[in-house]
Amino acid sequence: MLVENPDKFQGAPLLAGGEDAPVYYLFHVPKCAGRTIDRHLSLYAQEGRYFRAKKRKGVSRLFSPRHTLAGMPDPRQLNAISSHYLGASVEALCEGREIRRAMLLRDPVSHMVSYYNYRMQRYIAQGMQPYSFELAYRATQRDFITHYILRNFLEIPLPRLWLMTRPEKWALVNGFLSRFWFVGDYRKCSELVEAMASDLGVPSRAVPQNTCSTHSSHPSWRPLSVSDLSPEMIRQIREENSLDQRLWQTWRGAGLDVQNVNEMALMSPAKLQFSLHEATRLVHQVRRRFARRRSVGDDSAPTSGLDTGPAEATPGAIQAG
Secondary structure: OOOOOHHHOOOOOOOOOHHHOOEEEEEOOOOOOHHHHHHHHHHHOOOOOEEEOEEOOOHHHHOOOOEEOOOOOOHHHOOEEEEOOOOHHHHHHHOOOOEEEEEEEOOHHHHHHHHHHHHHHHHHHOOOOOOOHHHHHHOOOOOHHHHHHHHHHOOOOHHHHHHOOHHHHHHHHHHHHOOOOEEEEHHHHHHHHHHHHHHHOOOOOOOOOOOOOOOOOOOOOOOOOHHHOOHHHHHHHHHHOHHHHHHHHHHOOOEOOHHHOOOOOOOOOOOOOHHHHHHHHHHHHHHHHHHHOOOOOOOOOOOOOOOOOHHHOOOOOOOOO
16 A cells, blocks of 8 residues: 655665666556656655656657656666656667666556546646546547557657557557566556665655545536446447557556566457547547637536537447446
8 A cells, every 4th residue: 555654764865876776767658657656756766866757848749759858867877767758769878777667557448537537627727627528538549558658658650650550559569568677557556666666765655646536626527437437338448449458458467577478469450440530539629629618607518527418429428327
């Protein structure tokens, strides 16, 4: 379990000579405990030994690595680097040292629900309006986690990503993870922190960050849980995100035992081609933008995160309870 108050930690500082110690590369998938790990290391790692790469901004991010290393300390002294946008090319900075890669994953259903709740609460805090889970799902890239790894961590250019086949994506991502030191479900965050703690000179337990409250300050919206989704919708998400589902099933229990993971076979093909879905979801992205900027008190505002009206009825539509 994660402790509530790690402030009492009296651990020893890191030893000098970072070049002789392993360096941890922590690749964070959204809503997979990355913020918990980052906050923990930011608080307790010795100055100059931990660095979080930021997201590159502006048009240049379309043609350059998604991360920026602005403000990075001397990489020879670093013991851990993390980011939601950490490209594998950064590993060249620590060439010759032992590199320990780590990543936490999540099943596509709970990931979609968690990401939806996070975004709605952020919009509400910014004075904008929430919208339905169904609209959010329609506007979301299929196999989000797989494509996130390919685009941000493996730095695959968008044109190539559009042309890649599902077997190619599957082989590339699994080959990448097979070189890792630690891979597992996001609920293995405590296990990962404990495994790194001694090398990094930090407490072995971390306080969870970015957890979703069960309450909402918005009068017509409440956070969802997986149990709020109909069985049909859960099945639809798993089928339409089969790469992510299979990836999570393959690696969720690995932990430090990555070398003994047997890659699962890729099952049924996607019902909708990636490039075709990317084109159609643009319509829903526009709808999503208008929905969150509508006027307060608009009758179209959802009474919860679920679309239950007949206007949005589709096969596998979300139903309350």
